[in-house]
Each structure stands twice: as C-alpha cells, then as structure tokens.
Amino acid sequence: MHRRALLAGLVGVTAGCAGGRSGGQASSTDQRTTTIANGSPPATDPSTRSTATAPGDTPTTTPDGDATGYRIENLAVSQETDGPDHRYVLAVRSSYSEAAVEREEERTGRELTxxxxxxxxxxxxxxxxxxxxxxxxxxxxTLPDGLRETLDGVDLFTGFSTDDVATHRGLRLYEQDPDAPPAVEFGARVLDAAVTPDDPGALELSLTNGGSERQAVFAGTVPPFGAVFVGAVDTDERFLLWRPYEEEGCISFEGNEMRVCAIGRQVTIEPGETVARQYEVLSPTTDTHPSHTAPPSPGTYRYTETFEHTAETGGPESELSCELRFDLSA
Incomplete structure (x- = not known):
C-alpha cells in the first residue's frame, strides 16, 4: 500500500489530518452487543460480552480533592494513510452461480457474454x-495490450477452479493515481476550551471529502466516529466524550454498563461535503454517566481511529489512521 504520513497541530484551536484515496447510505446490522465497563476497553470481538461492573456512578474529584474543572489545550492530530500503490486494479465486482446467470438473463432479457x-x-x-x-x-x-478490449466484450468469466457455488465472475478495472493528493480529511477543533461544572468543554470532529468523487466511509453505530473514548497517554485511564448517543444509534447505558450494538454502515460523503460531530468534555462532577464520562485526572489524552474508505463501492480501499491528542490542564 502507498503510505503517507503527516504530523500537524495547532495549539488550543484546531488540527486536521488528510487521508488517502480509496457511495446513499448502506448498512448492515448485527444486534449483538458489546458491554463496556468503566476503564475497560471495548471488546475486539463484537460477539463477546463483558459483565464486569464499574464503580458506582458518583462524582469524581481532581487529585487535590477539589471537584472543579479543566482547560482543553495543545490540540494536535497525526495521520497515516495506506492507499493505492498501483495505477490499475482489476477486481472482482460480481459472482454468480450457473442458475443465477440464467435468472439474470431472464430478468434483463439479455444474453450475457x-x-x-x-x-x-x-x-x-x-x-x-x-x-x-x-x-x-x-x-x-501498466496494462497488457488487449485487457481493456477483453473486459469491454465479456460480462462474466468462468472455467476456473473453485469450491464455491459461484462459478462465474464479473471483473471491473479501476484506475487511480497513487501520488494524487488525499481525498478525505479528518479535522478536529476546540469549540469551548473551558471545562466547568456549569459549562462543559466542547470539541468538533469532522471528515471532509476534498476530492472529486463520492467517498463511502465504513463506520459503526453513531457514524462516522462511533462512541468516542479518549485514553490517557501515561495511564490506563480513559473517558467518553459526550453527545446524546442513545438518541442517535444502538448505544445504551444500564447502571454502570454501556452497551454497543455491533452495527456496520457505509456513510456517503459527497465531494466538498463535511460531516462534523460535536462532543462535550464533561466536568469531573458530572452526573451524566460519570463512571464513563468524568475525566479521571489532568493529563494528555488521545483518540485513535482507522477509517476505511473507497471512491466507489467495491473499488480499492484506503485506510486513514488518525490520532488526536489534547491536554486537560487543571
């Protein structure tokens, strides 16, 4: 894969990172849930369930015992992109059994080549x-002579060994520039730097399609960023950036547990479009699910995520890996 790296940051205001190349909204749903207890990372296998119970939902205090707030400072973003490493990609776009070929011909009224x-x-x-x-x-x-002409004249190929019921394959040729500027940009900025009991701090995360083609980004529940946890750089502590998750996706809170459905979606971003979400940094004394959302202490926190995206459904994918860091200063 073609790999590009960038480190960029703006102290206390904004930061952004760019992703490599890779269309409605398509979704598939798995109603299995992951249970997340306070301080425990989400399970990597969506089918697993943790029944551990977090400490009680009681207000936390800063290390000196003074339940006050923080300031959000030194926001910075780093990114790395794995994108196309060749100009041409010939990929399977469809698979048919012999019976399915016959049904397709009956449906379209056209004999497939x-x-x-x-x-x-x-x-x-x-x-x-x-x-x-x-x-x-x-x-x-480079393309071998005759490849384009062959693809233009053939709907399906067969005669290959396979253990699958699908005995016919349709192919599609994609062309891309491995050195083209990244199409998808990840951004973050501070909307409100002060974190107090009466007024939470606020961050905005965004994805912008700066390219000329529609981008399909794979996401989970509450797309495109999901449930945004930030983890301390120097300890195992972490907390949840807050927004009304329960109203937006298959996320629920039961006592001290947070349950997340294993849902996969493709979010479409049109050329020039920005998809942005705002998140609150709640105070240590919050009563909104504090075992998950209350910042445990001052320090440097980070959010990491990888976004898979493609210019066309079924086309070559790119992976945008981002890391957002900021300081919570007492």
Whole structure:
C-alpha cells in the first residue's frame, strides 16, 4: 500500500489530518452487543460480552480533592494513510452461480457474454484475469495490450477452479493515481476550551471529502466516529466524550454498563461535503454517566481511529489512521 504520513497541530484551536484515496447510505446490522465497563476497553470481538461492573456512578474529584474543572489545550492530530500503490486494479465486482446467470438473463432479457479462462488471449491478459479471479485483485502500473478490449466484450468469466457455488465472475478495472493528493480529511477543533461544572468543554470532529468523487466511509453505530473514548497517554485511564448517543444509534447505558450494538454502515460523503460531530468534555462532577464520562485526572489524552474508505463501492480501499491528542490542564 502507498503510505503517507503527516504530523500537524495547532495549539488550543484546531488540527486536521488528510487521508488517502480509496457511495446513499448502506448498512448492515448485527444486534449483538458489546458491554463496556468503566476503564475497560471495548471488546475486539463484537460477539463477546463483558459483565464486569464499574464503580458506582458518583462524582469524581481532581487529585487535590477539589471537584472543579479543566482547560482543553495543545490540540494536535497525526495521520497515516495506506492507499493505492498501483495505477490499475482489476477486481472482482460480481459472482454468480450457473442458475443465477440464467435468472439474470431472464430478468434483463439479455444474453450475457461468458468466456472461459482458457479462451482468453493473449497470455498476459489471461494471467491478469486469472489472478484477479483467484486472489480478488490484480494490480499493475501498466496494462497488457488487449485487457481493456477483453473486459469491454465479456460480462462474466468462468472455467476456473473453485469450491464455491459461484462459478462465474464479473471483473471491473479501476484506475487511480497513487501520488494524487488525499481525498478525505479528518479535522478536529476546540469549540469551548473551558471545562466547568456549569459549562462543559466542547470539541468538533469532522471528515471532509476534498476530492472529486463520492467517498463511502465504513463506520459503526453513531457514524462516522462511533462512541468516542479518549485514553490517557501515561495511564490506563480513559473517558467518553459526550453527545446524546442513545438518541442517535444502538448505544445504551444500564447502571454502570454501556452497551454497543455491533452495527456496520457505509456513510456517503459527497465531494466538498463535511460531516462534523460535536462532543462535550464533561466536568469531573458530572452526573451524566460519570463512571464513563468524568475525566479521571489532568493529563494528555488521545483518540485513535482507522477509517476505511473507497471512491466507489467495491473499488480499492484506503485506510486513514488518525490520532488526536489534547491536554486537560487543571
């Protein structure tokens, strides 16, 4: 994958990071839940459930015993992108069984053009097609003569060995520039730096599509950022940046437990569009699920996430990995 790295930060105001290339909103739902107890990271396997109970939801205090607030300072973002590393990608876009081919022809009223692998010529074209079918993708910086013409004239390829019921594959050729500027930009800024019992601090996280094509970003519940936890850099402590999660997605709080459904969605971002979400940094004395949302102490905190995105559904993906850091100063 083509890897680019950037470190950028603005003290106490804004920060942003850019992601590499990779369309409505499509979603799939898994009603399994992950239970998150205070101070415990979410399970990596969505089907697992933790029944550990957090300490009581009681107000926390700063280390000197004075339950006051903080200031948000020194906001900074770093990013790394894994994107396309070749100009051309030949990928499987559809799979059919023999019966499905017949049904598709009946549905469309058109006879599909089917060719076996052995019939594909010349050899470099056959090798590209076979590699794409057997591994899912074929990548190169130049195209063998005749590949475009072959793809234009064939709907489905067959005659390859497979243990799957799908015996026919449709292929699509994608073209991209590995050195093109990143399309998706992650941003963060401080909206309110003061964290007090009467007025929480506020941050804004955003994703901006700065490219010319629609981007589909994979996300979980409450897209695109999910439940945003920030962890202390020097300890195992962490807390939840707050917004009305229960009203927006499959997230619920029961006693000292937080339950999150394993939901996958694709969020569409049009060219030039920004998707932004605001989050509150609550005070140590908050009564809003304090075992999860109350900052445990001053210090440096960070949020890390990886966003998979693509310019076209089924096209080559890119991964944008971001880290947001800020200080909570007493």
């Amino acid at each position: 089917v060719r076996t692998i052995d019939e594909v010529e010349p050899e470099p074209v056959r090798e590209a097609v076979e590699t794409a079918i057997q591994t899912g993708e074929w990548r190169a910086d």
